[in-house]
Amino acid sequence: MKVVVLGCGGLGHVHADAYTKLVGVELTGVCDLQMDQADKLSEQTGAPAFYSFEQMLANAEFDVISITLPSYLHKEYTLLAAKARKHVICEKPMALSLEDADEMMKCCENNGVRLFIGHVVRFFPEYVSLKQSLDSGAIGRACVAHASRAGSHPGDAKPWYKDRARSGGVIVDLMIHDLDFLRWTLGEVKTVYAMLSQNEQLEYALVTLQFESGAIANVEANWGFPGPFHTKAEIAGNAGVVMANSLKSSSLQIHKHANGTSAPTVAIPESPAFKSPYELEIEHFIRCIRDGSEAIVTAKDAYKALEIAYAALESARTGKPVQL
Incomplete structure (x- = not known):
């Protein structure tokens, strides 16, 4: 199977690296309008560099x-790729409006191609374990999460x-990971209540979700936190708590720049597992x-995660x- 990567920033490097490790997959191109970025990823992977999608x-x-x-x-x-009859693996958030997301799904369906969105938290082992602990009945019925x-x-x-018009802000870009995870774990959301604070250095959101099951979840997201990037999650049931x-x-923690340089970069969550969650995710999508x-x-x-974020x-x- 032949694949290409469009966008040679931090996550472009992550996707390209994952493809080079997959058996039966050939990376046939990397593309970025910033020629130096495309050339650098081309040198690292051996795939040809291109400087426009059309090229x-x-x-x-x-x-x-x-x-x-x-x-x-x-x-x-996504629309251009679908119309060219190419399967699409797109990073989250899916889009910046529900109307755009719906158009993406319909275009892919009408052109007979698959559309996958990179909600990678579902592939982090600790989050998988949280869900399995609940599904197995080990902590009873979920009450609070x-x-x-x-x-940074x-x-x-x-x-x-x-x-925010280009990123969606901290809720749509960052918190959406947990919104998807909680819906995956606790079921459909009934009510959303949120508070948001923002200035030049900080964007903080606190969202309370009430689920149709009766469970309640509090979700926090913070851009501008002075410490290292980190995540926390816990689910309390009527028979125990998992966190x-x-x-x-x-005991093993990995902190590194997204693109291997000392230049300012966007933090990408790491896992000390043998295969990164991104490799597991991409391998799964290719298998699908x-x-x-x-x-x-x-x-x-x-x-649905985007719907909760915009609510x-x-x-x-x-x-x-x-x-909802």
Whole structure:
């Protein structure tokens, strides 16, 4: 199977590296408008460098495209790829509006190609274990959950993150990981209530979710946190509690720049597992394309996570809970 990567930033490197390790997969192109970025990733992987999507489409043979561009470009290039009959693996958030997300799903379906969205938290072993602990009945019926993630402001490295019209802000870009995980674990969300605080250095959100099951979850996301990037999650049931903390859950911790340089970069969560969650995710998506099976996280799941995120933004704007 032949694949290309569109966008040669931090996550572009992650996707390209994962493809080079997969048996039966050939990376046939990497592409970025910033020629030096494309050339650098080309040197690292051996794949040809291209400097526009159109150039790559005309000159590279591929079945699948990884879209690791800024969020505001996801829709445009997903539609172009789908119309060219290419399967799409796109980073989260799926899009910056529900209308755009819906258009992406319909375009891929109409052109007979698969659409996968990179909600990678579902592939982190600790989060999988949290869900398995609940599903197995080990902690009884879920009553209360808490999830949080915090790190430096990515806008310090990539200014477009500070423009909510282009990034969606901390809820749509960062918290959406936990919104997807909690819906995956606890079921459909009934009510969303949110508070949001923002200035040049900090963006903090606190969201309370009420689930149709009756469970309640509090979710925090913080851009501008002065310490290292970290995540926490816990689920309390009527028979016990299960929890994970990225700062405490492993004796081995990895902290490195996203693109291997000393330049300012956007933090990418790491796992000390033999295979990174990103490798597991991409390997899974490729397998789904090969055998036609349904993905662990579907485009519809990504749409629902986006729906919760925008309900949270609406709640923060009005000061009122939003019913889904």
